[in-house]
Amino acid sequence: MERTTRPAGTRTKRRAARLRIRAATRRDAATICALIRGLADYEKLSHEVEASIARIRQHGFGPRRYFETLLCFDGPHAVGFALYFFTYSTFLARPTLYLEDLFVVPEVRGRGAGKALLAALARVAVRRGCGRMEWAVLDWNAPAIGFYERLGARLRKDWILTRLTGSPLRRLSRAR
Ligand SMILES: CC(C)(COP(=O)(O)OP(=O)(O)OC[C@H]1O[C@@H](n2cnc3c(N)ncnc32)[C@H](O)[C@@H]1OP(=O)(O)O)[C@@H](O)C(=O)NCCC(=O)NCCS
Secondary structure, three states: OOOOOOOOOHHHHHHHHHEEEEEOOHHHHHHHHHHHHHHHHHOOOHHHOOOOHHHHHHHHHOOOOOOEEEEEEEOOEEEEEEEEEEEEEOOOOEEEEEEEEEEEOHHHOOOOHHHHHHHHHHHHHHHOOOOEEEOOOOOOOHHHHHHHHHOOOOOOOOOOOOOOOHHHHHHHHHOO
């Protein structure tokens, strides 16, 4: 019996045809905030969200810009986002594109929006001379881990995310 095969990604490409990606502007601050809340809800971390539209506008689109954002649209609807900024790899002596948030609304998942957002980010990384893209994923988030590995990313379990925040941060800031 003859076996018909379809090249990987063909179906996603067809379904992604209606999707459009563009850089966010300051008018998109409320949309970004809503997508951040969507991601936090998915990650069961809504109680940690302190984000406000005003601070997103200030830090993303003010005089000192801390991050950049790509939005994915299906027609007029924002259906996903990738929020990123640049760190620096001293070993490579090149910038690193650090992906802080990636999220696609549940109704649109599996239609190529996530891959299209990451591909657009990879183009930004290459254009800006980055040696790497990097991000963290929660250990229970098997669907996202599967998605990342399929794109060729590797999990680095030997590195432990280390965070100083809240009162320990303030205490250290007062130490001599
Ligand atoms: C993870 C997420 C961004 C992926 O976006 P998506 O739009 O659903 O994924 P896509 O449709 O672009 O999938 C792209 C490719 O990955 C594959 N893929 C998707 N999920 C997968 C999985 N769980 N395991 C293996 N492959 C997977 C698809 O089959 C597709 O392959 P193809 O190009 O060969 O057709 C999205 O599902 C999401 O927002 N999840 C909830 C939030 C989240 O987990 N964010 C990441 C936090 S670190």
